[in-house]
Amino acid sequence: MDALVDLTNAVILLLNFVIVPSLAYGSQLALGALGITLIYGILRFANFAHGDTMAFGTMITILMTWWLQSKGISFGFLPTALLALPVGIFATIIMLIFTDKVVYKHYRRRKDPSVTLMIASIGVMFMMNGIIRFVIGPNEQRFADGERFILKARAFKEWSGLNEGLTIKTSQALTVVIAIMFVVGVFWFLQKTRSGKAMRAYSDNEDLALLSGVNPEKVVLITWIIVATLATVAGTLYGLDKSFKPFTYLSMLLPMFAAAIVGGVGNPIGAIVGGYVIAFSEVTLTYAYKKVFVYLLPSSLEPDGLLQLLSTDYKHAVSFIILVLVLLFKPTGILKGKIL
Amino acid sequence: MSSNQKTTLWFLLVALLLVTIGFAQSWSVSLGIMNLCLISAIMALGVNIQWGYAGLINVGVMGFSALGGISAVLISQKPVTAAWQAGWGNLLLAAVFSTITITIVVLCYRKLAASRQRNILMTVVTIAGLFLARYFFDPAVVSIESVDSAKTGYLGGANLPILVSWVIGGFVAGGIAWLVGKVALGLRADYLAIATLGISEIILAVLKNEDWLTRGVKNVTGLPRPVPYEINLQSSDWFINLMQWWHSNNLIELTVLEKQTALKQFVIEGSSIFVKLCYTGLFATVLIIILFLSVKALNSPWGRMMRAIRDNEVAASAMGKDVTARHLQVFILGSAIIGVAGAMLITLDGQFTPTSFRPIRYTFLIWVMVIVGGSGNNMGAVLGSFLIWIAWIEAEPLGVWLMEFGTSGMDQNNWLKLHLIENAQHMRLFFMGFVLLLVMRFSPGGILPEVIRKR
Numbered sequence: 001m002d003a004l005v006d007l008t009n010a011v012i013l014l015l016n017f018v019i020v021p022s023l024a025y026g027s028q029l030a031l032g033a034l035g036i037t038l039i040y041g042i043l044r045f046a047n048f049a050h051g052d053t054m055a056f057g058t059m060i061t062i063l064m065t066w067w068l069q070s071k072g073i074s075f076g077f078l079p080t081a082l083l084a085l086p087v088g089i090f091a092t093i094i095m096l097i098f099t100d101k102v103v104y105k106h107y108r109r110r111k112d113p114s115v116t117l118m119i120a121s122i123g124v125m126f127m128m129n130g131i132i133r134f135v136i137g138p139n140e141q142r143f144a145d146g147e148r149f150i151l152k153a154r155a156f157k158e159w160s161g162l163n164e165g166l167t168i169k170t171s172q173a174l175t176v177v178i179a180i181m182f183v184v185g186v187f188w189f190l191q192k193t194r195s196g197k198a199m200r201a202y203s204d205n206e207d208l209a210l211l212s213g214v215n216p217e218k219v220v221l222i223t224w225i226i227v228a229t230l231a232t233v234a235g236t237l238y239g240l241d242k243s244f245k246p247f248t249y250l251s252m253l254l255p256m257f258a259a260a261i262v263g264g265v266g267n268p269i270g271a272i273v274g275g276y277v278i279a280f281s282e283v284t285l286t287y288a289y290k291k292v293f294v295y296l297l298p299s300s301l302e303p304d305g306l307l308q309l310l311s312t313d314y315k316h317a318v319s320f321i322i323l324v325l326v327l328l329f330k331p332t333g334i335l336k337g338k339i340l
Numbered sequence: 341m342s343s344n345q346k347t348t349l350w351f352l353l354v355a356l357l358l359v360t361i362g363f364a365q366s367w368s369v370s371l372g373i374m375n376l377c378l379i380s381a382i383m384a385l386g387v388n389i390q391w392g393y394a395g396l397i398n399v400g401v402m403g404f405s406a407l408g409g410i411s412a413v414l415i416s417q418k419p420v421t422a423a424w425q426a427g428w429g430n431l432l433l434a435a436v437f438s439t440i441t442i443t444i445v446v447l448c449y450r451k452l453a454a455s456r457q458r459n460i461l462m463t464v465v466t467i468a469g470l471f472l473a474r475y476f477f478d479p480a481v482v483s484i485e486s487v488d489s490a491k492t493g494y495l496g497g498a499n500l501p502i503l504v505s506w507v508i509g510g511f512v513a514g515g516i517a518w519l520v521g522k523v524a525l526g527l528r529a530d531y532l533a534i535a536t537l538g539i540s541e542i543i544l545a546v547l548k549n550e551d552w553l554t555r556g557v558k559n560v561t562g563l564p565r566p567v568p569y570e571i572n573l574q575s576s577d578w579f580i581n582l583m584q585w586w587h588s589n590n591l592i593e594l595t596v597l598e599k600q601t602a603l604k605q606f607v608i609e610g611s612s613i614f615v616k617l618c619y620t621g622l623f624a625t626v627l628i629i630i631l632f633l634s635v636k637a638l639n640s641p642w643g644r645m646m647r648a649i650r651d652n653e654v655a656a657s658a659m660g661k662d663v664t665a666r667h668l669q670v671f672i673l674g675s676a677i678i679g680v681a682g683a684m685l686i687t688l689d690g691q692f693t694p695t696s697f698r699p700i701r702y703t704f705l706i707w708v709m710v711i712v713g714g715s716g717n718n719m720g721a722v723l724g725s726f727l728i729w730i731a732w733i734e735a736e737p738l739g740v741w742l743m744e745f746g747t748s749g750m751d752q753n754n755w756l757k758l759h760l761i762e763n764a765q766h767m768r769l770f771f772m773g774f775v776l777l778l779v780m781r782f783s784p785g786g787i788l789p790e791v792i793r794k795r
Contacts, residue, residue, distance in 0.1 A: 046530040103777060115397065115529045116780070119711060122704055123776035129700070130770025134763045250700070254541060257534050309470070317545035320538035327535050328523050 005162070010295040012164040016153075022276070022283040024172040024241055027179035030275025031234035032252065033259035034186065034268055035227040041203035041266035042223040043104065045117035050231065051253035052128035055246050056095060057232025058239045059136050061088030062143045069145065077147035078170070079240055088236065092228040099124050100224055108220075125250075132246050141244040144171060171241040182233055183272060186226060190268065195222050203266060255282075255316065258323035264333025273334060282318045285309045343791050347719050350787065354726045361734065368609070371616035373733050378623035379685050380725040384709045385627075385634055385718060386677035392716035392790070393638060394670040395650035396525070397533040402702035403540025404675045406547055406694065407516055408509030408682025413560045413692045414553075415505035417497030423487040424495060427552070430480035434473045441469025484552040494555040503566045505683045506626065513679020514672045516543070521671040525664065540703065548694045561691040567618035573611040583610045619688055626684065627722070630677060634718045639793075646670060647716075700769070705732065708772055712779045714786025723788055728772070735768035 032054060039047045047053075064084035068074075075083050103124055107117050150173050153165025190196040195218070201209040202219045210216060235249065242248070259278045263270025289307040297303070310318065326333060362370035383401060390396040398404075444465050452458040485493045524535045547554050554560075573579045583606045584591065590606075591599055637643050649656040649663055657663045686692050705728065713724020743764040747757040779786060 046534060103781075106781060113529070115533075118530055118533060119707070120777060120780055122707065123773040123780065126700075126704065126708070126773025126776065127770050128773075130767055130773065133766035133769065137763055138766065247698075254534075254538055258538070261531075261534070311549060313549040314545055317542050320542050320545075323538045324524070324535055324542070327527055327531055331527070331531065 006295040008160075009162055009164045010292045012160075012162060012166050013292055013295070016164065016166045018280075018283050018287055020166075020168060020172055022279045024169075024175045025283070026276035026279030027175045028234050028238045028241070028275075029252075029255055029259045029279055030272045031179055031182060031230050031237070032256040033263065033271035033275050034183070035230040035234070036256055036260040037263075037266055037268055037271040038223055038227055038230075040260070041268075042199060042219060043108070043117070045114040045121065046257070048118065048121045048253065049099075049125040049128055050227075050256065051249045051251075052125050052132065052246075053092065053096065053228070053231045054235030054238070054252065055132050055244075055249035056128055057088045057092035057228065058235035058244055058249070059088075059132050060091040061085055061232065061236045062136065062141055062239070062244060064088060065143045075146060078174070079144050079146045081143055081145075081236055081240055082174075085233065085236055089229050089232045092232045093225050095128075096224040096228045097221065100220065129246065129250065136244075136246070138246055141239075143244065144240045146170065169241070171237070175237045175241055178233060178237060182230060186230070187268065189226070195219075199223065251316070254323070255319040258319040258326075261323060261331075262326045262333055264335040267333065267335050270333050270335040277334070278319045278322060281322055282315050285318050286312045286315045343788065347723070347788055350723050351726075354723065354730070357730055361730075365737075368612050368616065371613060371620060373730060375616060375619050375623055375688060376685075376733075377726045377729045378620065378627050379681050379688065380706065380709060380729050381627055381722040382623075382630055382681035382684070383678050383706045384713065384721040384725040385630055386674040386681065387706055387710045388674075388715060388718060388721035389634060389637075389677065390670060390674035391710060392718075392721065393643065393646040393650065394667060395529075396667060396671055396674075397529055398536050398671065398674065399533045399703055399707070400520070400536035400540035400543075401678055401706045402697050402699050403536075403543035404513040404517065404678040405682030405685065405702055406540075406544055406697050407513045408505075408679035408684075409686035409692050409697075410547055410554055411509035411512045411679070412502055412505040412563060412683040412686040413555075414497040415500050415508055416502040416564050417560065418499045420487060420492045420494065420496035423484045423492065423552075426483040426487055427480040427495070430476040430483070434477035434480060437469060437473040437476065441465060441473065444469075481552045492555075493558065494552055494560075501566065502564055502687050503622075505687070506680050509683030510676040510680040513682065514676030517672045517675030518668070520675075521668045525667045525671060537699070537703070540699070544694060544697055554692070554694065557693075557695055559691060559693045563687065563690050563692070565690065566622065566687060567615055570608075570611040570615055573614060574607050579611065579614070580607055583607050586610070623684060623688075626680065630680075631718055631722065638718065705772065708776045710786075712775060712786055714788040714790065716790030717786070717788050720786050720788035720790075724786065727787075728775075731771065731775070732768055735771050736765045739764035739767045 032050065035053075036047060036050050039045070039050070061081055061084045064087040065079075065081045068080050068084055073083070074080050103120055104117060107120060147170050149167060150170055151166060151168040153167045156166045157163075188196075190200055198209065198214045199219050199222060201212065202214055202216065206216075209219075238249075238252070255278055256275075259274035260271050261274070262277055263272065263274025286308065290303055293303050293307060358370050358374055361373065383405060386404075387398060387401060390398045445462050448458055448462050448465065452461075484495060487493060520536070520539055524532060524539070527535055548556050550556065551558065580603070584603060587603075587606045591602060594602060638646075645656070645661055646666065648659070649661060649666055653663050706725075709724040709728045710721050711724070712728060713722065714720025740761055743757075743760045747754070747760055750757045783789070
């Protein structure tokens, strides 16, 4: 019986510190990576401005949330930001379509190499970053409200009688649920609708799609709309879960690229898989397993080290290392994608 | 207008800008901007050699300049003998075991046929090696970091003149570039960009967290200078005499008492300018040497071969050029130059703070300089760094001034006015992106495009 309790304690410990946080972080990465992969698949360039697109959408959502809060409107136990989300998405769509018209369209029409578009996206990144810091400032902003926890550690301990507690934040649960909703929506769109099929055809073989009467500008437009939606949702969920800081969103860019490439660039399912792979490796490789083994092993075999593969400081570096390794050894990614 | 005249005119404009700043703000500010322009120009030359000559995208400028920076620390600081004594044995064992592990893994990868067994073997060896190395490494780190951790807590350096690090920094950055290039240069353009960006973040993560080697985020301050200190200048007779002679026209009509106070003021101002001028001289020398060599290389058969490889890899390799080897060569050269600039930057700052290395400032801004100035044209890259760095620094006071001017009709405490003035400095990012996109759109070759001599 004791062995069973110990085992449960160990499982709860892992759930609390590894699985739940990775699931939430993985969902945020997956949404971001899906955007990067779609841009790569349709517009055929690596978009360095994606992190700032997320920050822009989140910023509009935050401003709207503050306005709603000042009017005394709230969303019950859910964060008010969810009510403000549509406004953020709409503003980001306008923003991305605008940048496409004034920046990317020119190079696309001239059939410039993808490197040119990538460098142009660095310019867009600078401009968006400037706007964001100008409007909301470079500091950390918190905008989460409503009920913070679905399950609190102490309540769980009392209910189960275990040593270890389990905490689930509302933002974590929301992240997973909303991410699933949007991913299902995007896949339904890509598989079932006429426009979605046109997008897939265009991504697969541009010339053939054009011959079949696919309107490239419409495909590009729809892509930007989907990307804006996903980016805003991912950014807002990340902001709710942690906090909003423009610089953090810039440094999310690499883990998202890592997720997209690990899963296979241009492959939407790959982006989702990649997001979770990156998130789980970041957390599992830097978690100290000592406590888990204290539960699992008899006390005579108790480990004296922390049993940590890498120090927590290297959390982000893990995703870069995976990125570099995948680029070198399996550039098509886990699920077969394109080679950039 | 020939391209030479155009170049001259643009550089005259730069000189005019710096002189204007000198008169409008102060000569100290102007020289400070000039010094960073010179360092940025060297970084831009490094990027230009990679991107402009050979078409290789290196978005890891930050990492290579940080490597140059850490070399400046490790060359110039005194060794911490106690830390060496405490940790050298374990450190050596850890190094030996890591080397053995890496050798075995590389041998497995090279000699065994690709199979699942090989991959499993490689994974097992890696994990076993990691644990074995960590078994010796962790205590070594603890013992080194516990040696007077408030002041040192790291191994210290080689206690050599800091100028030596400018060369060593180049070698360190070049060496790491060899490793990176060996594995990453086979990638296509976009992938190479993302990979180098990732690698530069990994380099920074290591520099931030390996306190035993770099002191990490505790920073290393008070690096020795290659030039005199202001405080010493202010008390040396020759310098006071120099200032007296320089300002003799201003001093002549004053009474004795006034003369003394005025002279003291001149000496204080003069010492800061003198120190900056010394740096300017050093940096300009390095820039001129590197620029001269770059121009020579570009106009040599080697440079034409590079451009041929850039413009058509397939044709170049059909002509018998070893594309992979040349790519690796140019990647190492460019990164080494960036490393030199990184060491110079840390020498100028007098301290190494890994957290100050941010990709926007150290990678993307350098790229803006190269693209705006003119990729493939060395003078263009130098011009771009001067213009962009001046704009980057001056955008802040200019932006604040513009906002104050624009909101002058508003009430003193209007929240919008306060917000606009407070955040005006961030508009420089916006401005940089705007300039980059404008140049890319309307003058894709940059301000001074590449010159191709027809024969």
